[in-house]
Amino acid sequence: MWTVWTVWMVWMVCLVPTTSEALCTEDDGYKVRLSIKTALGGDAYEWNESEMFFFKATLAFAMRTYSGGEQYDVSNILVCDETLRVSFVFVVTKPSNTSELVPRTEVENAIKKSRHRINSAFLLTDQTLDFVGINPTLAAPIQYDTPPWLIAFGVVMGLVCAGIVALLVSTFLNKKRSKKSADEEEAGRGNGILCESIRGKDGLFNQGLVDDDRLTKL
Amino acid sequence: MLKLPNPGLDERILSHAQLEKLEVEEAGERPKWDNKAQYMLTCVGFCVGLGNVWRFPYLCQSHGGGAFMIPFLILLVLEGIPLLHLEFAIGQRLRKGSMDVWRTINPYMMGVGLASMCVSLLVSLYYNTIIAWVLWYFFNSFQEPLPWSQCPVNANRSGFEQECERSSPVDYFWYRKTLNITTDIDQTGGLQWWMVLCLISAWAVLYVCCIRGIETTGKAVYVTSTLPYVVLTIFLIRGLTLKGSVSGLVFLFTPDLNELANPATWLDAGAQVFYSFSLAFGGLISFSSYNSIHNNCEQDAVIISIINAFTSVFAATVIYTIIGFRATQRFDDCLGGNILTLLNTFDLPEGNITESNYDLALESLNATNPDIVNRLNLQTCDLNTFLTEGVEGTGLAFIVFTEAITKMPLAPLWSVLFFVMLFCLGLSSMFGNIEGVLTPLQDLKIFPKSWTKEAISGVTCLLCCCIGLIFVQGSGNYWLALFDSFAGSIPLLITGFCEMVGVVYVYGMDSRFNEDLVFMIGHKPNIFWQATWRVISPLIMLVIFLFYFVTTISKEFFYIAWDPESAKFPTLEQKPYPTWIYVIIFILAGIPSLAVPGAAIFRLLQMKIKHNDVNLTQKQAHRPLLSSVHFKRCSFIIFTIIFSTYLFK
Numbered sequence: 001m002w003t004v005w006t007v008w009m010v011w012m013v014c015l016v017p018t019t020s021e022a023l024c025t026e027d028d029g030y031k032v033r034l035s036i037k038t039a040l041g042g043d044a045y046e047w048n049e050s051e052m053f054f055f056k057a058t059l060a061f062a063m064r065t066y067s068g069g070e071q072y073d074v075s076n077i078l079v080c081d082e083t084l085r086v087s088f089v090f091v092v093t094k095p096s097n098t099s100e101l102v103p104r105t106e107v108e109n110a111i112k113k114s115r116h117r118i119n120s121a122f123l124l125t126d127q128t129l130d131f132v133g134i135n136p137t138l139a140a141p142i143q144y145d146t147p148p149w150l151i152a153f154g155v156v157m158g159l160v161c162a163g164i165v166a167l168l169v170s171t172f173l174n175k176k177r178s179k180k181s182a183d184e185e186e187a188g189r190g191n192g193i194l195c196e197s198i199r200g201k202d203g204l205f206n207q208g209l210v211d212d213d214r215l216t217k218l
Numbered sequence: 219m220l221k222l223p224n225p226g227l228d229e230r231i232l233s234h235a236q237l238e239k240l241e242v243e244e245a246g247e248r249p250k251w252d253n254k255a256q257y258m259l260t261c262v263g264f265c266v267g268l269g270n271v272w273r274f275p276y277l278c279q280s281h282g283g284g285a286f287m288i289p290f291l292i293l294l295v296l297e298g299i300p301l302l303h304l305e306f307a308i309g310q311r312l313r314k315g316s317m318d319v320w321r322t323i324n325p326y327m328m329g330v331g332l333a334s335m336c337v338s339l340l341v342s343l344y345y346n347t348i349i350a351w352v353l354w355y356f357f358n359s360f361q362e363p364l365p366w367s368q369c370p371v372n373a374n375r376s377g378f379e380q381e382c383e384r385s386s387p388v389d390y391f392w393y394r395k396t397l398n399i400t401t402d403i404d405q406t407g408g409l410q411w412w413m414v415l416c417l418i419s420a421w422a423v424l425y426v427c428c429i430r431g432i433e434t435t436g437k438a439v440y441v442t443s444t445l446p447y448v449v450l451t452i453f454l455i456r457g458l459t460l461k462g463s464v465s466g467l468v469f470l471f472t473p474d475l476n477e478l479a480n481p482a483t484w485l486d487a488g489a490q491v492f493y494s495f496s497l498a499f500g501g502l503i504s505f506s507s508y509n510s511i512h513n514n515c516e517q518d519a520v521i522i523s524i525i526n527a528f529t530s531v532f533a534a535t536v537i538y539t540i541i542g543f544r545a546t547q548r549f550d551d552c553l554g555g556n557i558l559t560l561l562n563t564f565d566l567p568e569g570n571i572t573e574s575n576y577d578l579a580l581e582s583l584n585a586t587n588p589d590i591v592n593r594l595n596l597q598t599c600d601l602n603t604f605l606t607e608g609v610e611g612t613g614l615a616f617i618v619f620t621e622a623i624t625k626m627p628l629a630p631l632w633s634v635l636f637f638v639m640l641f642c643l644g645l646s647s648m649f650g651n652i653e654g655v656l657t658p659l660q661d662l663k664i665f666p667k668s669w670t671k672e673a674i675s676g677v678t679c680l681l682c683c684c685i686g687l688i689f690v691q692g693s694g695n696y697w698l699a700l701f702d703s704f705a706g707s708i709p710l711l712i713t714g715f716c717e718m719v720g721v722v723y724v725y726g727m728d729s730r731f732n733e734d735l736v737f738m739i740g741h742k743p744n745i746f747w748q749a750t751w752r753v754i755s756p757l758i759m760l761v762i763f764l765f766y767f768v769t770t771i772s773k774e775f776f777y778i779a780w781d782p783e784s785a786k787f788p789t790l791e792q793k794p795y796p797t798w799i800y801v802i803i804f805i806l807a808g809i810p811s812l813a814v815p816g817a818a819i820f821r822l823l824q825m826k827i828k829h830n831d832v833n834l835t836q837k838q839a840h841r842p843l844l845s846s847v848h849f850k851r852c853s854f855i856i857f858t859i860i861f862s863t864y865l866f867k
Contacts, residue, residue, distance in 0.1 A: 035558075037568040083565035138371045138378070149357035149412075156357075157419050163426045167434070171672055 024080040028101050029091035030108075031132040036086065039128035047086045052079065056090075058121050059111075063092060063102070066110035071095050108134050222724050230322045231312060234737045241511045248313060249432050251508055256436040258518065260505055263443035263646025264496050265526045268348065268615075271643060274494070275534035276610030277486050279470050282477030287531075289478065289487035294527055297758045298491040300750035301714060303519035303743075305497065308721055309506035310515050311734045315657030316500025319507075323725045329817030330720060331658060333713045334500035336810040338654030340705035341499070343682055344698045345651060346424065347689040348612070349644040350416040352637050354396055355616065357416070359633035366391035367624035385788035388621045393780045396616070400692035401781045402793055403700075407692015417690050421683040424645065428652050428675050432508055435649050442646040447529075449639035450536050453632075457539030460626070462549075466542015469605045470534060481765075488762045493706070494526060498714040501650030504657045514739050516747075537614070544622035545604035552599035559594055612695075615640060652678070696777055704803050708770065709810035711763040716814055718756045727752065775799070 032055075037044045045051070056077040063072040072095055082088040092102040111118065111134055119129055126136035232240070251257040278286045312319050317331035358365055366388045369378035377383065382390035393399050400407040427438040457463050477483045496502065506515060550573070557571045560583065571579040584591045609618055623632045656675055659665065665674050689698050725731060727748070735743050743751075778790035 033562060035568060084567040085561060085565040086568070087562075087565060135376070138375050140375070141371055148361040149354070152357040152360050153415060153419060156353075157422065160419065160422045160426050164422070164429065167426065167429050168672060171430070171670065 023093065023099070023101060024078045024089060024091050026081070026089050028104065029078075029089050030104070030111075030134065031081075031087060031089050033085065033087040033130040033132065034122070034124065035128040035130070036122075036124070039124050052082075054121070058118050059090065059092065062110045062114040062118060063107075066106070066113050112137065221726050221728070224324050224724055224726065227323070227725070227730075234734075237313075237511050237737075249508055250510075251432065252436055254513075256432075256439060257505065257509060257513075258522070259439040259443040260432070260435060260646075260649065261502065261518070261522050262525050263439050264501055264505070264650030265494065265522060266443075266446070266529045266643065267494075267496070267647035268640065268643050269490070269494055270526070270530045271533045271537065271640070272611055272614045274490060274530040275470065275537045276614070277490055278534050279538070279606075281480070281483040281486060282474035283469070284471040284473035285475050285477050286483065286487065289484045290491065290530075291527065293484070293488045293491045293758065294523060296750060297488060297755050298495050298497075298526075299519055299523045300747060300755045301492075301497050301718065302495055302502070302523060303516055303747065304718065304721055304751060305502045306506040306515035306519055307731070307735060307738070308725075309503035310509050310511065310513060310738060313507045313511075315507065315661050316503045316654060317658035317661040319503055320720065321661075323720055326818040326821050327716070327720050327724060328821070329814035330713055330716045331500065331661075332813040332817055333709055333716075333810040334498060334654060335658040336813060337705060337709045337713065338499050338501065338651050338658075339682075340701060340806060340810075342648065342651040342655055343686050344689055344701040344705075345644065345648060346420050346682070347417060347686055347694070347698060349424075349641060349648065350413060350420040350690070351396065351612070351616065352640045352644060353420055354413065354416045355620070356634065356637035356641060359630050359637060362630050364620075364624055364629050364633060365395070366620050367629070381782050384782070386621070388617050388624075389788060391620075392612075392616045397695050398692055399695055399780050401783065402779050403693050403696040403777065403799070404796055405693060409687060409691055410694075413690035413694075414687065417683060417686055421679050421686070424648055424652065425676060425679040427645070428649065428656070428679075429672050431656070431671055431675070432505075432653075435653075439646060439649070442642040442649075445642045446639045449635050450532060452635060454532075454536045454539065456626070456632070457536055457543065460539065460543040462544075462546025463539035463542045465546060465601065466538040466540070466605065467535065469542065469602070470538040485762060485765050488758060489707075489766070492711070492714065492759070492762065494530065495523070496647065496650055498710045498717060499650060500654035500658065504653045505650070512738055512740075516735075516739055516743065537619075540619060540622045541605065544618065544625065545601055545607070547622075547625050548604045549599055549601045552597055556596045556599065559596065563590060563594060655682075696779065699777060700799070700802065701806060703770075704806040705810075708763070708766060708807045711759060711766060712811050712814060715756060715759045715763060718751065718759065722751050722756070 034047065036047065053074065056074045056079065059077045060072040060074055063076070064070060072092070076093045076095055076098070077090055078093060079088050079090045092107050094100045094102055111131060115126070115136060119125055122129055278290075308319060309316075312322055314322060316334045317328070320327045320329075320331040369382035369387050369390060371377070372379050379390065381394060385393075396413070398407060398410050427434055427442075506513075506518075509515075553573055553576060557573075557576060560566070560571055560579070561568065564583065564587075580591070580596075607618065619636065620633070623629050623636065626632050652675075656678060659678065660674065665677070688694065691697075721727075721731060732742050735741075775795045776792045777795060779793050781787065781791045781793075784791040
C-alpha cells in the first residue's frame with residue numbers, strides 16, 4: 001500500500017510539469033521579446049530568474065486589474081521556450097482551475113490595459129518590450145485649443161500691420177507739415193524774394209544778385 | 219569697331235558736365251542710398267537667394283563634386299562679372315530705371331525694358347508663394363514635437379494615416395498638410411485657406427519693407443542680408459558636430475574630372491551663374507542708378523561676384539553636412555531594422571550582430587539557413603543611395619532638410635532658425651524683383667502723378683497677391699513649377715543677350731561707354747573687360763540660350779505629380795501636360811521674349827504713321843511712344859486670356 005502510494009506520488013510529480021508544459025504553447029499564449037540592451041545601452045540589467053519572477057508578478061497584476069480582483073498568482077503564469085534573445089512564451093491559467101487557460105483575448109485586453117505599467121516596471125517601451133501579436137494603441141494626438149501656427153501668424157501680422165500703419169501715418173504727417181511750411185512761404189512771397197531773408201538786413205541784401213557773383217568772378 | 223547708327227542719343231542722356239553739376243548741387247528728385255553699405259547689402263541680398271541654397275549644392279554634387287567648381291568659377295569670371303559690371307555701370311551712368319535706360323539708349327530697344335519688367339513681374343508672383351510656404355513652416359515650428367516628425371493617427375487610433383504610412387511624415391506634411399495637392403494640374407482643388415493667410419502675410423511683409431522704395435528697403439536689408447550668414451555659420455558648427463556629416467562633405471566635394479567632358483556640366487554651370495546673379499531682371503540697373511556718379515562700380519561688381527560665389531560654396535557645405543547626417547541616420551535605421559529581424563528570427567542574444575560584423579553574420583546565417591534568410595526580404599542598405607537622395611529645390615528644403623531637423627536635439631530651435639534664414643534669403647531677392655516691377659511702372663506713367671509711392675507699391679502688391687492666389691490652390695505647386703521653368707529661363711537669357719549687344723553695339727563702346735567709365739571711376743576698363751563685353755560674354759550667352767531652347771523644345775512636356783492612387787506611390791508620377799497649357803507657356807515665355815522685337819516693330823509703325831501724319835497736323839508729334847492707354851489695354855487682354863483659359867479648361 002505504502003509503495004503504491006509512493007509510486008503514484010512520483011508519477012504525479014513527473015506528470016504535473018509535463019501537463020503544464022503541454023498547456024504552454026504559442027497558439028494559446030503570447031510570445032514576448034525584450035530588447036534590454038537596445039533600450040538601456042550601458043545601464044542594461046541582466047535577465048535572470050529574479051527578473052522572470054518579476055515579469056510573472058507583473059502579468060499577474062495585470063490580470064488582477066483587468067478581472068477586477070480575481071486572485072491571480074505568480075503560479076498562474078506559465079513560461080516556456082526561453083531563448084538567449086530574451087524571448088519566451090507565456091500562458092495564463094485560471095486561479096480556480098490550474099489546468100484551464102484564460103482565453104487569449106482576455107489576456108490581450110488585460111495587457112493592453114496595463115501596458116504602460118508593465119513597460120515602466122522594466123524601464124522599456126512599446127517597441128523594446130514586444131508582445132508579438134498585441135499592437136500598442138497609439139497615443140492620442142495632442143489637441144490644441146488654438147493651433148500654435150495661428151498664434152505665430154497673429155503675432156507676425158500684428159507687427160506688420162502696426163508697421164504699415166506707422167509708416168503711412170508718418171508719411172501723412174510729413175506731408176501735412178511740408179504743406180503747412182509751403183503755405184507759410186507762399187504767404188511771405190512778395191516779388192519773388194523771401195521776406196525772412198531780408199528781414200533785419202536793412203533791405204540791402206538781395207538774394208537775386210548772389211548767383212551772379214559766382215559767374216562774374218574774373 | 220562695329221557700331222550701329224543711333225541718332226539723337228546725345229539729346230536723350232545727360233552729359234558728363236550736367237551729371238557733375240547734379241552731383242555737386244545734390245539737386246534732382248531721384249532717391250539716394252543713405253550709405254554705401256546699404257547699396258552693397260541690397261545687391262548682395264538680391265543676388266544671394268534661395269538658388270544658392272537649394273540649386274547650387276545639387277548641381278555641385280551631381281556634376282562631379284569638387285570638379286564642378288572649375289566650370290563654375292571659369293564661367294563666373296567670363297560671364298557673371300562682366301554682365302554685372304555692365305548693368306551697374308549703365309545704371310549709374312544713365313541714372314534711370316531699367317525701362318527708361320533702354321528707351322534712352324534707343325527707343326527701338328524699349329522692348330528689352332518691357333521684357334525685363336514682364337519677367338520680374340512673373341517671377342515675383344511665384345517667388346512670393348515660395349516665401350509663403352517658408353512662412354507656413356516657420357509658423358509651424360513653434361511646437362514640440364514638430365508636426366512633420368510623426369504621422370497623424372487615423373480615426374480609430376489603430377494605426378497611422380494610410381497616405382502617411384505609405385510615404386513618410388515629412389512627405390505627408392508637405393503634400394497634404396501644406397499644399398493639399400491634387401492629383402493633376404486640371405483639378406484646382408480650391409483655395410487652401412491656411413496658405414492664403416500665409417500668402418497675405420508674405421505680401422504684407424514685402425509691402426512694409428518696400429513701402430517707400432529704397433528708403434525702407436535700405437533699412438530692411440541690414441537684417442535680411444546679414445542674418446542668413448549668421449544662421450549658416452550656426453548650422454555649420456551644429457552640422458559638423460553631428461554623426462555622419464563628414465561623409466556628406468566627402469560625397470559633395472569628391473571631384474570626378476570626367477564630368478568636365480560632359481557639355482551639360484558647362485551648360486548648367488553657365489545657367490547657374492546667370493540666374494544666380496539675378497541679371498536681366500532690371501533690379502540691379504535700378505539699384506545702381508541711385509548711386510553717386512563717381513561710385514566705383516567695377517570694384518562693386520567684383521566684390522559682389524566673389525561674395526555670391528563664396529555664399530554658394532558655403533551654403534553647399536552646410537547643406538551637405540546636414541544631408542550626410544540624415545543619410546547616416548537612415549542607413550543606421552535600415553541596418554538596425556535588418557539586424558533586429560535577424561536577431562528575432564534566429565533568437566540570438568542582443569549584441570551578437572552589430573553594424574561592424576553585420577556582413578559576416580549575414581553570410582554565415584545565409585550559409586546555414588538560406589531559405590529562411592531569403593524569406594526575410596532584408597533591405598539593402600547603401601549609404602550612397604541615401605546621399606544621392608539629396609534632391610534640389612523645394613524637395614530639399616521642405617522634405618529632406620525638415621526630416622534631418624526632426625532627428626536633431628532641440629528640433630524646434632533649428633527649424634525656426636532654418637526657416638528664418640530661408641525667409642530672409644527669399645525676401646531680399648524679392649526686393650530686387652519688386653524694384654524691377656515698380657520702377658518701370660513709374661517710368662511708363664501707368665499710375666496718375668498724384669499717387670504717392672506708398673499707394674503705388676500698395677496697389678502693385680495687392681494685385682500681385684490676388685494673381686498669386688493661383689499658386690495657393692490645390693494644384694498650385696504644378697503651376698509654380700510651370701512658371702519657374704518657363705517664365706524665369708528663356709526670356710532672361712534673351713534679355714541678357716540683348717542687354718550686352720545693346721550697350722556694346724548700340725550705345726557704343728569706344729566713344730561712349732569707355733569714356734563714361736573714365737568719367738565715373740577714373741580709368742579706362744582694361745583689356746579683360748573689353749574682350750568679355752564685346753565678344754566672350756555675348757557668345758557664352760548665345761550658346762547657353764541655344765542649348766536651353768533646343769532642349770526645352772525637344773524634351774517631352776510632362777510634370778511630376780503626387781498621386782496616392784498611382785502604382786509607384788510614393789514616387790512622384792510623370793504625367794503629360796494638357797493641351798491648353800501650351801497657351802499658358804506661350805504667354806509666360808513667348809510674350810516677354812517677343813516684346814523685344816515687338817516693341818521695335820511697334821515703334822517703327824508708329825514712326826511711319828507719324829511721318830505720314832506730320833504733313834497733315836503738327837499736334838501728333840507729341841504723342842508719347844507707348845502711351846499708358848495702350849499698355850493698359852494690352853495687359854488687360856493678356857490677363858483676360860490667362861483667366862479665361864484657366865476658367866474654361
